[in-house]
Amino acid sequence: MEPFEKAASAIDSLFSRTSLPEGVSRVVPAGQEGDAFWPAGFTLSGINAGIKPQRKDLMLLLCDGPASSASVFTTNLCCAAPVELSKRHLAASSGRMRAVICNSGNANAATGAKGLEDARRMAADTASAFGISAEEVLVASTGVIGQLLPTDRITAAMPTLKSASGAQHWRDAAEAIMTTDTFPKFFAVDVALSGGTARIAGIAKGSGMICPNMATMLAFLATDAEIEPELLQEHLAAANAVSFNAITVDGDTSTNDMAAIMASNRGPSIARGSEDSRLFGAALRSVMTMLAQLIVVDGEGATKFVEIRIEGARSDDEARKAAMTVANSPLVKTAIHGEDANWGRIIAAVGRSGASFIQEELAVWFDALPILKPGLDAGFSEEEAKKVISKDAYTITVSLGKGSGAAVVWTCDLSNRYIEINGSYRS
Amino acid sequence: MEPFEKAASAIDSLFSRTSLPEGVSRVVPAGQEGDAFWPAGFTLSGINAGIKPQRKDLMLLLCDGPASSASVFTTNLCCAAPVELSKRHLAASSGRMRAVICNSGNANAATGAKGLEDARRMAADTASAFGISAEEVLVASTGVIGQLLPTDRITAAMPTLKSASGAQHWRDAAEAIMTTDTFPKFFAVDVALSGGTARIAGIAKGSGMICPNMATMLAFLATDAEIEPELLQEHLAAANAVSFNAITVDGDTSTNDMAAIMASNRGPSIARGSEDSRLFGAALRSVMTMLAQLIVVDGEGATKFVEIRIEGARSDDEARKAAMTVANSPLVKTAIHGEDANWGRIIAAVGRSGASFIQEELAVWFDALPILKPGLDAGFSEEEAKKVISKDAYTITVSLGKGSGAAVVWTCDLSNRYIEINGSYRS
Numbered sequence: 001m002e003p004f005e006k007a008a009s010a011i012d013s014l015f016s017r018t019s020l021p022e023g024v025s026r027v028v029p030a031g032q033e034g035d036a037f038w039p040a041g042f043t044l045s046g047i048n049a050g051i052k053p054q055r056k057d058l059m060l061l062l063c064d065g066p067a068s069s070a071s072v073f074t075t076n077l078c079c080a081a082p083v084e085l086s087k088r089h090l091a092a093s094s095g096r097m098r099a100v101i102c103n104s105g106n107a108n109a110a111t112g113a114k115g116l117e118d119a120r121r122m123a124a125d126t127a128s129a130f131g132i133s134a135e136e137v138l139v140a141s142t143g144v145i146g147q148l149l150p151t152d153r154i155t156a157a158m159p160t161l162k163s164a165s166g167a168q169h170w171r172d173a174a175e176a177i178m179t180t181d182t183f184p185k186f187f188a189v190d191v192a193l194s195g196g197t198a199r200i201a202g203i204a205k206g207s208g209m210i211c212p213n214m215a216t217m218l219a220f221l222a223t224d225a226e227i228e229p230e231l232l233q234e235h236l237a238a239a240n241a242v243s244f245n246a247i248t249v250d251g252d253t254s255t256n257d258m259a260a261i262m263a264s265n266r267g268p269s270i271a272r273g274s275e276d277s278r279l280f281g282a283a284l285r286s287v288m289t290m291l292a293q294l295i296v297v298d299g300e301g302a303t304k305f306v307e308i309r310i311e312g313a314r315s316d317d318e319a320r321k322a323a324m325t326v327a328n329s330p331l332v333k334t335a336i337h338g339e340d341a342n343w344g345r346i347i348a349a350v351g352r353s354g355a356s357f358i359q360e361e362l363a364v365w366f367d368a369l370p371i372l373k374p375g376l377d378a379g380f381s382e383e384e385a386k387k388v389i390s391k392d393a394y395t396i397t398v399s400l401g402k403g404s405g406a407a408v409v410w411t412c413d414l415s416n417r418y419i420e421i422n423g424s425y426r427s
Numbered sequence: 428m429e430p431f432e433k434a435a436s437a438i439d440s441l442f443s444r445t446s447l448p449e450g451v452s453r454v455v456p457a458g459q460e461g462d463a464f465w466p467a468g469f470t471l472s473g474i475n476a477g478i479k480p481q482r483k484d485l486m487l488l489l490c491d492g493p494a495s496s497a498s499v500f501t502t503n504l505c506c507a508a509p510v511e512l513s514k515r516h517l518a519a520s521s522g523r524m525r526a527v528i529c530n531s532g533n534a535n536a537a538t539g540a541k542g543l544e545d546a547r548r549m550a551a552d553t554a555s556a557f558g559i560s561a562e563e564v565l566v567a568s569t570g571v572i573g574q575l576l577p578t579d580r581i582t583a584a585m586p587t588l589k590s591a592s593g594a595q596h597w598r599d600a601a602e603a604i605m606t607t608d609t610f611p612k613f614f615a616v617d618v619a620l621s622g623g624t625a626r627i628a629g630i631a632k633g634s635g636m637i638c639p640n641m642a643t644m645l646a647f648l649a650t651d652a653e654i655e656p657e658l659l660q661e662h663l664a665a666a667n668a669v670s671f672n673a674i675t676v677d678g679d680t681s682t683n684d685m686a687a688i689m690a691s692n693r694g695p696s697i698a699r700g701s702e703d704s705r706l707f708g709a710a711l712r713s714v715m716t717m718l719a720q721l722i723v724v725d726g727e728g729a730t731k732f733v734e735i736r737i738e739g740a741r742s743d744d745e746a747r748k749a750a751m752t753v754a755n756s757p758l759v760k761t762a763i764h765g766e767d768a769n770w771g772r773i774i775a776a777v778g779r780s781g782a783s784f785i786q787e788e789l790a791v792w793f794d795a796l797p798i799l800k801p802g803l804d805a806g807f808s809e810e811e812a813k814k815v816i817s818k819d820a821y822t823i824t825v826s827l828g829k830g831s832g833a834a835v836v837w838t839c840d841l842s843n844r845y846i847e848i849n850g851s852y853r854s
């Protein structure tokens with residue numbers, strides 16, 4: 001399957017498990033050049049700058065005026081130069097940005113002072129090519145750690161990047177940020193607000209080194225809504241907590257993660273505390289959740305998409321700890337891969353997670369099928385269980401029987417392909 | 428290679444990296460039936476009771492009098508019935524035990540009230556077969572979670588277990604506790620004390636669900652020294668912290684883990700606070716460290732043994748956190764497997780570990796070869812690095828440049844074989 005067909009099929013499959021909030025509707029791309037998928041006020045571009053052989057590796061997202069901007073970044077202490085620089089630029093421009101420039105193929109991480117200089121040069125090149133200020137540019141990089149950026153190639157590619165930009169070029173942009181992703185990730189919704197319809201669209205990349213603690217991968221979002229940077233930041237952070245921070249492929253938190261959103265302020269206005277604000281937040285969460293789930297579906301070597309749902313915890317925080325421990329357990333992930341109804345590994349993971357419970361009160365379901373009932377009663381039918389776990393996507397629910405704390409995270413299986421990909425990634 | 432040859436070769440290889448404390452010497456088994464490997468005062472037995480097809484699955488370690496005993500157990504909230512029972516027995520007998528009975532092939536975990544009853548029956552059967560009290564019996568189980576023990580088979584096997592017991596049968600015992608282990612694990616030392624020579628010997632099993640938080644697998648140790656249970660418990664806990672709690676195969680903490688030691692009190696006496704006590708502790712640590720390292724060498728699918736050494740941390744605790752994060756990172760473990768000098772993944776793991784540092788002050792070595800020098804200078808020779816990382820065993824050292832905190836943990840690579848083993852373990 002072609003990457004875009006694969007993406008469309010993954011989105012359709014996830015969308016069948018999803019219910020959008022009222023007033024929010026999915027935007028389906030027309031499947032042809034120039035389809036109106038991206039919000040008004042933005043142009044995009046994705047080209048090959050020679051950082052990677054042949055494949056697209058340089059992405060631009062440009063707003064035609066100062067965009068209200070917000071961003072969340074990796075919490076890894078070894079954060080990359082572009083993360084450092086982007087934080088400074090966001091602060092310096094008081095959240096009014098014009099562009100995101102992003103390369104794949106090189107993370108510009110663990111590159112020291114030279115790396116920061118190189119990130120600055122990327123911002124300066126973008127600024128001079130597009131007639132904006134360097135401090136209005138967010139810079140992002142993804143790829144191998146510890147190698148210097150081929151900045152000359154990026155500088156040389158600016159004219160091509162400019163001539164290839166346009167509102168309709170979001171597909172190129174989505175492709176240009178891919179690393180070991182097997183398909184580009186994109187999603188958009190319209191949300192009906194009191195002042196008219198706002199659109200929110202996003203592209204993302206994921207694949208390896210995926211585990212929260214912040215943004216967890218790269219995602220670039222845009223909306224035509226009119227919104228202040230501070231309020232946009234609040235919405236982004238809230239949505240991030242239950243989308244990108246609720247996924248895990250391998251428990252590894254990258255050095256380069258970033259999720260950024262720009263609002264072109266051309267559409268309906270969103271006031272703090274309004275019903276419109278609530279709706280906008282829900283719509284943003286829908287887009288980010290879909291992008292996050294696409295990252296899991298396309299996790300390195302993933303063949304299964306599994307929702308881990310913890311209920312009845314003493315607190316949401318304990319539920320989240322338990323959910324993440326199950327979602328990251330190599331023994332659970334290999335059992336998912338092997339289609340083995342190994343509930344023992346699931347409760348063993350919950351048992352070491354730090355969440356409190358009494359084992360006799362645990363209950364486990366695979367989708368709606370009870371697997372373990374309180375009293376450690378595992379009298380389920382292996383045949384019925386197999387029907388669930390042989391599916392590409394299903395939900396594992398564990399109830400701790402202690403309170404009303406709950407959490408949901410999404411994970412994938414651990415397969416031989418993960419080992420193959422990561423045993424030879426750098427070379 | 429035969430399992431015992433494989434074990435001997437693994438021990439020799441690890442021993443070449445080890446320096447024993449002064450006064451401590453390795454006991455090499457003579458390689459024939461009846462060799463004098465185990466301390467005086469103990470008999471052992473290992474037989475097939477029909478829990479597993481064909482292979483040995485029932486182990487006995489018996490002391491000819493009340494042994495001073497100490498034990499550490501899993502911290503997993505889903506702890507197994509035998510763990511629960513053994514804790515009660517240790518308390519009830521004030522640390523004076525006579526026997527350990529252990530089966531493999533079934534964990535008797537998540538088995539509720541019936542599981543506890545079954546563990547009690549194992550203790551009672553052992554007590555009546557060997558003329559001791561049930562409360563003097565430690566019970567251990569390892570294998571699949573959530574299935575009831577075939578207790579009738581264990582009861583029926585008692586006469587065979589008794590007739591097959593003897594001081595020379597430690598090899599059978601070491602085999603009988605294996606699950607997915609590919610070789611039995613054993614080690615013994617002599618330690619010269621003021622009152623004569625004491626011997627400390629142990630057997631262990633590991634393989635999957637290996638990550639600390641307590642004992643982390645099964646290990647049964649014995650000594651002929653004369654020592655009070657309380658002091659023995661202190662020595663066991665201290666040695667456990669830097670041996671079994673310093674290894675990880677997959678980050679998963681089992682429901683059944685236990686390390687137990689019995690002292691037959693026939694040999695030299697050890698008084699609290701004495702030089703003998705210090706020596707005994709060091710000797711015990713040597714045995715437990717070797718057993719722990721053997722577990723890593725024989726980790727599921729492992730092809731590499733890697734020591735992760737963190738130095739220059741703000742505290743030992745932070746160093747340990749950083750070491751464990753590196754040791755459990757799937758990206759680091761696949762890079763080790765692929766013999767890729769991917770130092771970026773190592774510092775990225777340290778960066779998300781919670782340990783504090785400034786990335787420009789990090790330094791990384793593979794054995795004695797500097798890979799990353801402060802200032803993020805990675806000007807190493809790939810050829811020289813390859814010489815180190817293509818070895819079966821080596822050390823990765825990371826200096827954080829913050830203080831004098833240090834920690835060492837041992838880990839293995841993550842290979843396709845791990846996925847194969849765990850994708851089909853239960854069936």
